[in-house]
Amino acid sequence: MLEKAIKGSALYWIWLLVLLAVIGVGFGAYLQQLDQGLSVTALDRDISWGLYIAQLTFLVGVAASAVMMVIPMYLHNHKAFARMLILGEFMAVATIIMCLLFVVVDLGQPQRLWNVVLYPTPSSVLFWDMVVLNGYLFLNILIGWVTLQAERKRVGPPRWIKPFIYISIPWAISIHTVTAFLYAGLPGRDFWLTASMAPSFLASAFAAGPALLILLAFAVKIFAIWDPGREAIQSLAKIVTYALAAYLFLIGCKIFTAAYSMVPDKLAHWEYLYFGLEGHTMLSVFMWVSTLAGVSALLILLFPKNRQADNILAFACVLVLISTWIEKGMGLITAGFVPTPMKEVLTYAPTGPEILITLGIYGLGFLIITVLWKVGIGVRREIEA
Amino acid sequence: MEEKAKLSLLTLCNHCDNPPCVRVCPTQATFSRDDGIVLMDFHRCIGCRFCMAGCPYGARSFNYHNPRNFLNEDELSHDFPTREKGVVEKCEFCAHLLDQGERPACVEAAEGVLYFGDLNDPESEVRKVLRDRYSLVRKPKLGTEPQVYYLI
Numbered sequence: 128m129l130e131k132a133i134k135g136s137a138l139y140w141i142w143l144l145v146l147l148a149v150i151g152v153g154f155g156a157y158l159q160q161l162d163q164g165l166s167v168t169a170l171d172r173d174i175s176w177g178l179y180i181a182q183l184t185f186l187v188g189v190a191a192s193a194v195m196m197v198i199p200m201y202l203h204n205h206k207a208f209a210r211m212l213i214l215g216e217f218m219a220v221a222t223i224i225m226c227l228l229f230v231v232v233d234l235g236q237p238q239r240l241w242n243v244v245l246y247p248t249p250s251s252v253l254f255w256d257m258v259v260l261n262g263y264l265f266l267n268i269l270i271g272w273v274t275l276q277a278e279r280k281r282v283g284p285p286r287w288i289k290p291f292i293y294i295s296i297p298w299a300i301s302i303h304t305v306t307a308f309l310y311a312g313l314p315g316r317d318f319w320l321t322a323s324m325a326p327s328f329l330a331s332a333f334a335a336g337p338a339l340l341i342l343l344a345f346a347v348k349i350f351a352i353w354d355p356g357r358e359a360i361q362s363l364a365k366i367v368t369y370a371l372a373a374y375l376f377l378i379g380c381k382i383f384t385a386a387y388s389m390v391p392d393k394l395a396h397w398e399y400l401y402f403g404l405e406g407h408t409m410l411s412v413f414m415w416v417s418t419l420a421g422v423s424a425l426l427i428l429l430f431p432k433n434r435q436a437d438n439i440l441a442f443a444c445v446l447v448l449i450s451t452w453i454e455k456g457m458g459l460i461t462a463g464f465v466p467t468p469m470k471e472v473l474t475y476a477p478t479g480p481e482i483l484i485t486l487g488i489y490g491l492g493f494l495i496i497t498v499l500w501k502v503g504i505g506v507r508r509e510i511e512a
Numbered sequence: 513m514e515e516k517a518k519l520s521l522l523t524l525c526n527h528c529d530n531p532p533c534v535r536v537c538p539t540q541a542t543f544s545r546d547d548g549i550v551l552m553d554f555h556r557c558i559g560c561r562f563c564m565a566g567c568p569y570g571a572r573s574f575n576y577h578n579p580r581n582f583l584n585e586d587e588l589s590h591d592f593p594t595r596e597k598g599v600v601e602k603c604e605f606c607a608h609l610l611d612q613g614e615r616p617a618c619v620e621a622a623e624g625v626l627y628f629g630d631l632n633d634p635e636s637e638v639r640k641v642l643r644d645r646y647s648l649v650r651k652p653k654l655g656t657e658p659q660v661y662y663l664i
C-alpha cells in the first residue's frame with residue numbers, strides 16, 4: 128500500500144519538501160543542543176520543564192482522542208465514522224511519534240534513554256508513560272494497517288483484530304491519564320496536585336483532538352479533493368462541543384477551589400496564571416487569550432447552525448486549538464513551577480533553538496500524517512471508485 | 513506587627529526518609545542509601561528532570577551547561593571526579609567524605625552551627641542537640657519526612 132505515498136501531485140511534493148526543510152532546520156538546532164546541552168533552552172533550576180514537555184502533554188491528548196471515533200464506531204455501530212476512522216488512527220500514530228520525540232529532546236542525556244528499559248522502575252509514572260505511549264503506538268499502527276488492508280481486499284477486518292480494537296479504547300484513556308499522573312502525584316506542587324488533572328486532561332483532549340481532525344478533514348477536502356463525509360464531521364463537531372464545555376467547566380471548578388479556599392499556596396499559582404505576580408505578566412496575556420478563545424468557541428459551537436456552516440465550524444476549531452494548546456501547554460507547566468518552592472516568581476520564554484526544535488518535530492509529525500493519510504485516502508478512493 | 517528581617521537559610525536537600533525524588537525517577541539513578549542519604553548515580557541519570565519536579569523543596573539542580581567549562585584547573589581537588597552536562601545534581605552530604613570517616617564539608621566549615629550524625633543513634637551529637645533545642649523541618653505536612661532539622 129505504501130506505493131501510494133510516492134505517487135502524488137506537484138503540490139504534494141512541494142508540501143513534503145517544505146516539511147523536510149522545517150525538519151532539517153529543527154534537526155540542526157537539535158545538534159546544537161546536543162553539543163551545548165540544554166543550556167540552549169530557557170529552562171533553569173526552577174522552571175525545569177518547558178516548551179517540549181508542554182507539547183508532549185498537549186499531543187498525548189490529541190493522540191488519545193482517536194478513541195472518540197472508535198467508541199461510536201465499534202461500540203455503537205455509528206457507521207458515519209467508517210470512512211474517516213483510519214484518518215483518526217493514523218493521526219494518533221503521528222502524534223504519538225511526536226510525543227516520544229518531545230520526551231527525547233527534553234532529556235539531558237538522550238543516549239541513555241535505554242536505561243528506562245534496563246532498570247524498569249514501576250514506582251515512576253514516567254516509566255509507565257513510556258509503556259503506555261509505546262503500546263498505544265503499536266496498537267494504532269497494527270489496527271490501522273490491518274483494517275486498511277482488509278478494506279482494500281474488500282473483506283471485513285479479520286476477527287483477531289477485534290480484541291486489539293477493544294483494548295485500544297481503555298488504552299487511549301490510559302495514555303492521557305498516566306500523562307496527567309506525571310503531574311498530579313507530586314507533593315508540594317499545589318497547582319498540579321488535584322484529582323481533577325486526569326479528567327480535565329481528557330476533556331481538553333477530546334475537544335482539541337477532534338477539532339484538529341475536523342480542520343485536517345477540511346484540508347483534505349480542498350487539497351486531496353476527497354470528502355471524509357459530512358455526517359462524520361458533524362458528529363465530531365458535537366463531540367468537540369461537549370468536550371469543550373466539560374473542559375471549561377473543570378477549569379472553573381479548579382479556580383473555585385483555589386479562589387474560595389484562599390489557601391495561598393493554591394491561589395498564588397492561579398494569580399500568576401491570570402494576573403501575573405511581581406510584574407511577571409507575560410503568561411497571563413496568553414492565558415486570557417486561551418480562556419477567551421475557549422469561551423468564544425463554545426458560544427459559537429452551541430448553536431447547531433454555526434456547526435453546520437463549514438467556515439464557522441473551522442474558525443471555532445481553530446479557537447479550540449489555540450485555547451487548549453496554551454492552557455495545557457505553557458500555562459499548565461509554567462504555572463505549576465511558579466511560584467517556586469522558594470516562593471520566587473519567574474517568567475519562562477522559550478529560546479530560538481527550543482522553538483526551532485519544536486517546529487521540527489511538528490514538521491515531522493505533519494510529514495507522517497501527510498504520507499499516512501495519502502495512503503489511507505488512496506485506498507479509500509480505490510474501493511469507492 | 514513586628515517586621516521580620518529576612519534570614520538567610522541553607523535550603524539543602526533534606527535527605528527525606530520518604531523521598532518523592534526517588535519515587536519518581538524512572539531509572540533509579542537517584543536512590544536512598546542504607547544509611548538514609550539520598551544519592552545520585554551520575555552515570556545512570558538520563559536527565560529527564562522528573563525528580564526536580566518531584567522535590568517539593570527546590571533542592572535539585574541540573575547541569576544545563578557542561579560544568580567542566582567553568583572549572584579552574586589549579587583549584588581542582590583530584591579526590592573527586594568532575595561532573596558532566598545533562599544530569600541532575602544535589603547535595604550528597606559529601607558521601608565521599610563520609611565514606612572516609614570524615615564529616616560533610618559544610619559541617620566541618622561551620623563548626624558549632626551545623627551538626628551531623630546518625631539520627632537512629634540516641635547517643636549521637638545530632639540527637640543530643642535535637643533533645644535540647646527546639647527544631648523545625650520544612651513542609652512536614654507533605655509526608656516526605658525530612659532528615660534535616662532547623663534549630664531555633
Ligand code: SF4
Nearest residue numbers: 525526528531533567
Ligand atoms: S529534599 Fe528533595 S531532593 Fe532531597 S531527598 Fe527530599 S525530595 Fe529528594
Ligand code: SF4
Nearest residue numbers: 537557558560561563
Ligand atoms: S533526571 Fe536523572 S535522577 Fe532525576 S528522575 Fe530523571 S533519571 Fe532520575
